[in-house]
Amino acid sequence: MRAIVVYESIYGNTHTVADHIAAGLRPTFDVTVVPVGEATRELVSEADLLVVGGPTHAHGMTRRGTRKSGVDAGLKSDDLSVDPDAEGLGLRDWLRPIEVRAGMAAAAFDTRFDMLSAFTGRASRGIARRLRHHHCHLAMPPESFLVDKKQHLLASEAARATEWGATLAAVVSAEMPTPAG
């Protein structure tokens, strides 16, 4: 079985979370992790499971303007590094025209500040809504992984992402029809 993990990331945290989710999926799935700009229609069509995640900006998914201000702030900062694919396509634009099989298993995640989601917003809600709009089957509720005020991933989150990936793999494989015979 194949899974594709598609991520958008400005400072690398969502990229790190995507890699750890992939590690959790890997015992069960043949996993490809790609930045959103490289997530081609072919890669998506070959997958049995689509996992999509991005950073929370202005309470939701990024927009061109928020990505630009994030990249500009990162380039000026001594503390933050800008992910190699940060200036490419955003998830909002990638999700609009995607073509997926109706009923395809999917899951959404985000990164956001370590505060109540009522204050921060959650990009994963918008991602999940768009995946449902394309008739994907959301195998797990959307999940957030947290960064501190300096936009560094909390120490707990890498392991939690691996666990979440492993749980997702177990849920999706239990739902897959067993081959006849």
Ligand SMILES: Cc1cc2nc3c(=O)[nH]c(=O)nc-3n(C[C@H](O)[C@H](O)[C@H](O)COP(=O)(O)O)c2cc1C
């Ligand atoms: C322009 C901008 C707007 C942001 N707005 C929010 C927000 O509304 N809520 C929130 O929790 N975090 C917000 N953040 C923090 C991001 O969620 C954080 O930078 C992101 O999770 C880090 O992921 P990345 O390293 O993959 O870019 C914002 C960051 C930027 C650069």
